[in-house]
Amino acid sequence: MSSTRISARMRRIKPSPSSAAADRFAELRRQGKDIINLAIGEPDFDTPAHIRQAAGAAIERGETRYTPVAGTLALRQAIAAKLQRENGLDYAPRDIIVTCGAKHALFNALSVTVEAGHEVIVPAPFWVSYPDMVLACDGTPVIVACREEDDFRLTPQALEAAITPATRWLVFNSPTNPTGTTYTTAQLRALADVLLRHPQVMVLADDIYEHIRFGDAPKPQHVLVIEPALRERTLVVNGVSKTYAMTGWRIGYAAGPADIIAAMDMLQSQSTSGASSVSQAAAVTALNTEAGFLPGWVATYEQRRDTAVRLLNQIPGLRCAAPGGAFYLYPWCGGLIGRRTPQGKVIESDVDAVIYLLEAGGVMLLAGTAYGVAPYFRMSIATGVEQIEEGCRRIAQAVAQLA
Ligand SMILES: Cc1ncc(COP(=O)(O)O)c(C=O)c1O
Structure with a gap:
């Protein structure tokens, strides 16, 4: 061949x-x-039984047809409520798009924003898909090695040094795959201060492991609560895969600026369409029920x-x-x-x-x-x-x- x-x-x-x-x-x-x-x-x-049962009930109710490209209103409302309740973030359903897993949200976000010549900062160790997604979108991954002595945290100095006029995104995942690295509110504040100096840099916040945290350290505030001025250039990505043990259901989502969500909606309308109707119904129950x-x-x-x-x-x-x-x-x-x-x-x-x-x-x-x-x-x-x-x-x- x-x-x-x-x-x-x-x-x-x-x-x-x-x-x-x-x-x-x-x-x-x-x-x-x-x-x-x-x-x-x-x-x-x-996957917990009540979530599996919600999927069965959705099938029986006939929820087996195409959904809106951006996801059902019920799911986008559940996501909006979750972002408010758990993260202190105020997004309306129209600011949210449901995707086939968080991976799809990340890929589509890069697809609609990255062009040849754009740099995307990826702190290392990184989740293996980030650099290749950037390459698949014609961009240039800029790998910033984080040190074991710093618990593999991205430092403000390393971030500052990696930013150029061509920087499009910082991909920020915490708790991090593969190191489990977490950040305190103060450490996030310091990174936000760097970002404030560079308005061309957008933030792709991959929050997929947000609930898997150990020890007594308080959960840090969301970076957008710490610095609301970053909202217009941040895309919050999350999903139900890890928190609810729903990896095979393929439901993720993104919340963010209207132009990016609209472009992702358009791309999805010409490629995958909406995520599985049955999985969306299951995700509504997952998000709307106390995760005891x-x-x-x-x-x-x-x-x-x-x-x-x-x-x-x-x-x-x-x-x-x-x-x-x-x-x-x-x-x-x-x-x-x-x-x-x-x-x-x-x-x-x-x-x-x-x-x-x-x-x-x-x-x-x-x-x-x-x-x-x-x-x-x-x-x-x-x-x-x-x-x-x-x-x-x-x-x-x-x-x-x-x-
Ligand atoms: C950091 C990170 N982001 C995103 C994903 C993808 O999640 P999903 O299964 O919802 O596509 C994973 C899965 O391994 C991950 O580790």
């Missing part, structure tokens, strides 16, 4: 490593291999985090801080670099380390290289504590075999 049939824009991007890992895991399982999968990017809980299950889920993630951090720090060559949120750990694995496997291969990168741990240990992890800061790996805690304990035992055993 001629490679020139595929557009330059598509030839610039690569498949999502987490989706590739999921495919590889399924393949290894088919081959009968015993693999502990710590590469999972979704809650291991089931959530504190228990978060406590479970936190216990797993504590177990995993303790076990990883007992393994020579690894170092792992306890993240403030989301459901991933991002341990440093620099102590494995330069060591030799029993087969005589030298581990030269976190990619090699992750391949070795899969082949010798039967543990699936994702290499930090894919997330923009090496040598680290991403380990998911969205799986049972027994799996986490067994995974860490296998990692320890495989590491002990390195010369």
Whole structure:
């Protein structure tokens, strides 16, 4: 097949490593291999029963037809109420668009605003899709490496240094995938102060992990509550995937300035149309019902985090801080670099380390290289504590075999 049939824009991007890992895991399982999968990017809980029942009821009521492109009014009202109640943000249903997952909202937002020559600041470690989405929209991702000493936080100095006249967006995700990094209100204030000096920079706020936070630290105010002057250049992106364990339902949303929402609506009208009617009905119930299950889920993630951090720090060559949120750990694995496997291969990168741990240990992890800061790996805690304990035992055993 001629490679020139595929557009330059598509030839610039690569498949999502987490989706590739999921495919590889399924393949290894088919081959009968015993693999502990710590590469999972979704809650291991089931969608709560009352939400599933709402979907069933919607089907029975005949809510099986096209919805408005921007989503049903009921869902946009539920999202507006959620943004008011949980985030202190005042958006009307007309300021909101429902999308097929938060990923779709991010992609469409970039599609309608980014052109060749535009720069998009992506703090690293980053969620793997951001840079490739920017490339797919002909833009230039500007990767800003954040340091482990700063808990992988974007500092105001690093933000200031990355901004140029060509900067279009800052992509800001917190709690962050893959590091679980959280920010205090004061830290967000300091970033907002930088942004105020650069009116050309818009903010793509990816709040998808907002409810998965550990410890007693108060939830910070939303950056738009801290600095309302940023509202006209901020797009708030969120969804029901992580909070309500609804990854397969594919409901996300964006709230923001009228011109961006209108352009996203137009793009969606000529591409995907509205999201699934049944999923939208389920999302209305999710957002309009008290999430009584959530504190228990978060406590479970936190216990797993504590177990995993303790076990990883007992393994020579690894170092792992306890993240403030989301459901991933991002341990440093620099102590494995330069060591030799029993087969005589030298581990030269976190990619090699992750391949070795899969082949010798039967543990699936994702290499930090894919997330923009090496040598680290991403380990998911969205799986049972027994799996986490067994995974860490296998990692320890495989590491002990390195010369
Ligand atoms: C940071 C971040 N944003 C967005 C998404 C996508 O969410 P959705 O499943 O709603 O498309 C993910 C999923 O892994 C994520 O980690």
